[in-house]
Amino acid sequence: MIAVIVPSRGLIHSRTVESILEATHGLPIQFYFTHDLPIPACFNQPLQRALDDKHEYIAIVEEDMVIPADAIGKLGGAIMAGNDIAYYDYRLDNGLMASARIADVDISGTGAIMFKASALRRLIPLRSGQEYDAKTFEPLTKLSEAEGLKRYGQHDIDLFKRAKDLGLKTKCVGSARHLKVRDYNTEAINDGCHTIEALV
Numbered sequence: 001m002i003a004v005i006v007p008s009r010g011l012i013h014s015r016t017v018e019s020i021l022e023a024t025h026g027l028p029i030q031f032y033f034t035h036d037l038p039i040p041a042c043f044n045q046p047l048q049r050a051l052d053d054k055h056e057y058i059a060i061v062e063e064d065m066v067i068p069a070d071a072i073g074k075l076g077g078a079i080m081a082g083n084d085i086a087y088y089d090y091r092l093d094n095g096l097m098a099s100a101r102i103a104d105v106d107i108s109g110t111g112a113i114m115f116k117a118s119a120l121r122r123l124i125p126l127r128s129g130q131e132y133d134a135k136t137f138e139p140l141t142k143l144s145e146a147e148g149l150k151r152y153g154q155h156d157i158d159l160f161k162r163a164k165d166l167g168l169k170t171k172c173v174g175s176a177r178h179l180k181v182r183d184y185n186t187e188a189i190n191d192g193c194h195t196i197e198a199l200v
Helices: 014-024 041-052 071-080 117-123 155-165
Strands: 002-006 029-033 057-061 085-089 100-102 105-107 112-116 130-132 139-142 170-175 177-183 195-199
Touching: 002 014, 002 041, 002 071, 014 057, 014 071, 029 041, 041 057, 041 117, 057 071, 057 117, 071 085, 071 112, 071 170, 105 155, 112 117, 117 155, 130 155, 155 170
Parallel strands: 002 029, 002 057, 085 170
Antiparallel strands: 057 112, 085 112, 100 105, 130 139, 177 195
C-alpha cells in the first residue's frame, strides 16, 4: 500500500484533489491529511504516521499541485528502479523551476515527491531552520524553531541537501503543474469564481 500525504495548512485546490484521485484510481492507497499546522509540522506529522503504519512507499502531493494521471506509477517506478527519492519539477511563483543544481547538490521542492520508507526514516523530521550558503551550500547559522516559523519553506532545500550528504539517490521523473490563486473575486456576492493560474 502507498501512503499519500496531502500536507495542507487549511486549504486544498479542487484541481489538486481531482488530479490525486485520477492518479491513484485503482491503486492501494492510504491518505493522510493535516489541518491547522504550520510548515514543517504539516509535513512531519502525517509522514511520521505513515512510517508508523509501515508503508514502504510514501508520497507527498502538496495542496496546490496538479499531478499527471500516471504520477504515482512513475514515482513508484523510479523508487523500484533503485532510487530513494523520486520527484516532479514544477514552476515557482517567481518564474523559476523548483529543481536546480547548486554546488553539486540537486534540489527541488516537495510539491510532488515519493520516498522509499528506509530513506525517509533517515530524513525525518523535515526542518526549516537550517540556512545554507547560496553558492557553496555549506551550512550557516541554524535558526531556532520559532525563527524558522517566520520564514517560508526551506524545508525542501534542507531535505535535498541532507539526502545528498547521506548518499541517497534522487530522480526527477517529469513536470507537474503548480497552482496560484490570483484573485478570489467572490467577496459578499454569489457571482464570480476564483481566478487560478497554473504556473507552467
